[in-house]
Amino acid sequence: MTATPARGRLAALGRAEATLLLRNRTALATALLLPALMVAAWRPAMRGLAPGGAAATADADELLVSSGIGFILLFVVYYNLVAAYVARRETLVLKRLRTGEPTDLEILAGTALPAAAVAVAQCLALVAAGTALLHLPLPRRPELLLVAVALGVVLMAALAALSTVITRSVELAQLTTTPLLVVSALGSGLLLPLSSMPFPLGEVCRWLPLTPVLDLVRAGWLGGTPSAAELVRELGAVLAWTLLAVFAVHRWFRWEPRR
Amino acid sequence: MDSAEKVIEAVGVRRRYGAGFEAVRGVSFEVARGELFALLGTNGAGKTSVMELLEGLARPSGGAVRVLGRDPHRERARVRPRTGVMLQEGGFAPDLTVGQTVRMWAGCVSGSRPGHEALELVGLAQRRDVRVGQLSGGERRRLDLALALLGRPEVLFLDEPTTGLDTQGRHDTWELVRELRAGGTTVLLTTHYLEEAEALADRLAVLHQGRVMACGTPAQVTGARPARIGFGLPTGWHLGDLPPLPELAVLAHEEREGRVLLHTDRLQYSLSALLRWADEHDVALDRLDARTASLEEAFLAIAGAGPADGAGR
Secondary structure, three states: OOOOOHHHHHHHHHHHHHHHHHHOHHHHHHHHOHHHHHHHHHHHHHHHHOOOHHHHHHHHHHHHHHHHHHHHHHHHHHHHHHHHHHHHHHOOHHHHHHOOOOOHHHHHHHHHHHHHHHHHHHHHHHHHHHHHHOOOOOOOOHHHHHHHHHHHHHHHHHHHHHHHHHOOOOOOHHHHOHHHHHHHHHHOOOOOOHHHOOOOHHHHHOOOOHHHHHHHHHHHHHOOOOOHHHHHHHHHHHHHHHHHHHHHHHHHOOOOOOO | OOOOOEEEEEEEEEEEOOOOOEEEEEEEEEEEOOOEEEEEOOOOOOHHHHHHHHOOOOOOOEEEEEEOOEOOOOOHHHHHHHEEEEOOOOOOOOOOEHHHHHHHHHOOOOOOOOHHHHHHHOOOHHHOOOEHHHOOHHHHHHHHHHHHHOOOOOEEEEEOOOOOOOHHHHHHHHHHHHHHHHOOOEEEEEEOOHHHHHHHOOEEEEEEOOEEEEEEOHHHHHHOOOEEEEEEOOOOOOHHHOOOHHHHOEEEEEEEOOEEEEEEOOHHHHHHHHHHHHHHOOOOOEEEEEEOOOHHHHHHHHOOOOHHHOOOO
């Protein structure tokens, strides 16, 4: 008897989760429409934030890229996964899966696969739309952009798993996801550039979980000349947040509902 | 079973939830290969808590558990491919169909049977395209059993497999479990149905408040209990008119709602003496009933709710 390969198990879990995502209209709408709507709604205001000149256009571009990818990571990955993990936990699906061969990591990763795939597809769509319709450049360093998005997806999935610790029902996910959504939108450069913030607020915000991800995203898409030290610092910050979240999940994640 | 391979072992197992309630307080038993072992108990006796330790879902807070010679929690990667588990409450996504649920599980199981084969075993093949949320409670139990059987497990854990099933469904499940056992599968099941344990189990343990109160074959567990004779006396006759009870080998007696209950270790002797007396005095014993101790009596006595405790009801 040979063991099923982990890849096969991930595929089986991901496929079932994709079916569930397609059947859940709320989740589907959140995943497909919300990021685009947020960007479309905020775009006119971005123009207003950046007064005149070429530098202003560059600022607006940066905001557009940050908020586009940022909202995709927050809503498609983070928000959706908090609801999905909680729904699976409350219906005892996670507990049942743990009696089988998949490891804990495979169960969480397999459940996250469809959201991750949708997020990556949305990012690609944003790149296509940005270059074709909004006069953004093609990504200058696509490999860096890809790494940034991948790290962002992993970090958001880990934070989603962590948020389930304080989320007792799917309905409560709307409440428990608010802190990260609001803090990220305001503090990670989705709605306004960090450079426009007074000292020391901007400095503090550089260390929020999503900020270094979006710094890397902008460096990958729009270029600019981040120094090697800056890149290392940003990568280090993302990895540190991810490790912290994974450790906390390992410590506090609940696989079955509270009785 | 001295020389038989021990497939499941629990030695002085304890389980405490957090810093508080200790649900399992030193449980020991072993199950040999091919044996069907039942954990019997009321709700809250600790059956599921013991099961979850053996399934590797949690670590005992004391004692040790082994499944197939390994630690089911630490070495779960080695144990899981050889076990099948049916939890007390199935964990299914209500929006997946039966077929999609089985396909997902089949993808997670080593050497899985074809999904339709597992569904046919439990009689759910016709419901393949129905969403799990629309299944009846009994159908969900059978789907859970189908998932547990996907990997052709050597060891099967069934936590209350027939709860929610109608009589027919229960007997179908019993038949299936018997076939699996005949095929060499080792089965550990929990139940609070006495007839289920009596019908299926080679051996059983009665759990009460986290402890094993009795363990052995159904005959051994019930054999220790006295048999019972029940009858009603016609008007004008009283218990005192009978021969002295010790002469009838009666250990204890009760009178309840006009009926007399006699407890005896020697059923045939007591019954013959009673009937002889009734013949001699031309007494018609109303609704006469005599039976060997059943698991139910043993169980009720252990659970502290029965007359055999001497406490009465």
